[in-house]
Amino acid sequence: MRRLYVFLTGIVVIIGILLGLSLIMKHESGGSQNDNKLVIYNWGDYVDPDLLEKFTDETGIKVEYETFDSNEAMYTKIKQGGTSYDIAIPSDYMIDKMIKEDLIVELDKSKITGFENVGDEFLDKSFDPKNKYSIPYFWGTVGIVYNVKMVEEEPKHWEDLWRKEYQNDIMLVDGAREVIGFGLNTFSYSLNTKDMGELNQVVEKLNELTPNIKAIVGDEMKGYLIQEDAAIGITFSGEASEMLDANENLRYIVPSEGSNIWFDNIVIPASVEHEEAAYAFINFMLEPENAAQNADYIGYATPNLNAKALLDEEVRNNESFYPSSETIDHLEVYDNLGQKWLGIYNDLYLQFKMYRK
Incomplete structure (x- = not known):
């Protein structure tokens, strides 16, 4: 029994020494x-x-x-x-x-x-x-991608999206701030407005756009525009850049009346x-x-x-993606609206999406 005790004690000592060396090495190396x-x-x-x-x-x-x-x-x-x-x-x-x-x-x-x-x-x-x-x-920015082959008149302003000739031709990025945002830009309202009168006016205006909307989508918009399944898309500048690289008929603009800069x-x-x-x-x-x-x-x-x-x-030097200082002066950052107003924007956006159906 005594030999077993000495043996086990020795094992414990050795383990202790090894653990101590491990901690020292860890400390000297700056961590694990x-x-x-x-x-x-x-x-x-x-x-x-x-x-x-x-x-x-x-x-x-x-x-x-x-x-x-x-x-x-x-x-x-x-x-x-x-x-x-x-x-x-x-x-x-x-x-x-x-x-x-x-x-x-x-x-x-x-x-x-x-x-x-x-x-x-x-x-x-x-x-x-x-x-x-x-x-x-x-x-980057939020703007309009369009196919020069598929539109008779190129869109230059947000208001142009409501043209009758664009029926079933427009894809929207699926985002409350972006969709409500370009509606606000159409009236030259702030992207961060907390005026319910302005917001309700925007939703009514967006409802009038529904005949022109082909779909509200996410990343798949790139494929639709590149493959020319849709003529116009509202999206982010970086997404637009990928589309333009893949299809020479596509263009991207930021309407002069304003948009989001993010x-x-x-x-x-x-x-x-x-x-x-x-x-x-x-x-x-x-x-x-x-x-x-x-x-x-x-x-x-x-x-x-x-x-x-x-x-x-x-x-x-491409001002579509590196806008001039004059254009930037008309762009606005999304503010943190707070839980209450973010909820209002999301609710209004959901109402618009349900109206489409």
Whole structure:
């Protein structure tokens, strides 16, 4: 028995020594192997996969990449917890909401390099004054895609969508703010109005558009427009860019009376577990060469001015996707309307969709 006791005691001592050495090695290496990991939560197909591989090759940090299909889905999952994300890329109004609910952390600017590459016109927006919480990633507009072969007269203004010759020719992106938004633009009302008289007027106007609407869709709009199954689409500039690349008969315009200008920014969620990896990724994406490669792949406009200078001249001088300052002056960011008014917009949009049926 004594020999067995001595043997077991020896085993315990050895295990203790090994555990101690493991903790020392972990401390000296700056953490566990999990510190060489980065968990990203982003829109689908919203980063060049080659860049993720390049990031891993350069830093040794392995990337786990999860996707969402709406700001609301992203917000809900982060708020519920359960999954720790190190990087997320929400849109403007949602960033404001997440700041107010302490769902994202204030950035340590001393750990960020390349911030000076971002144009001043993309900074200090209402949803994140002084960019305390977010770094611009992509930006764009909502506008009209149309096929020059399939329309006798090209649409130039939102009001043009109601032309009788466009019957059953128009596809709308499935979004309350976007659809209610272009209705508001038709009357030159604010995209963030809280005037029920204006909103009800817009819904009545949209109801009159129903004979011209072929469908209300999501990502599948690209296929319809590219294959010329529809003549006109209301969509985002980046989606339009992909369509134009695939069909030479397509054009994209932002009506001069106004539209939405949106921003998707990089944030660090409060659930972050790999903070140093998150800053490494931010710095990597701020490098002009990487930002330009990403913009080439995605098709959206980059706020990184040094990256823009690396793009093909035809791309960077295309005012459909890089609008002039005069056009930008007529564009408006979606505000965080709050739960009450967001619910009203969603209800009005649902009424419009039901009216179509």
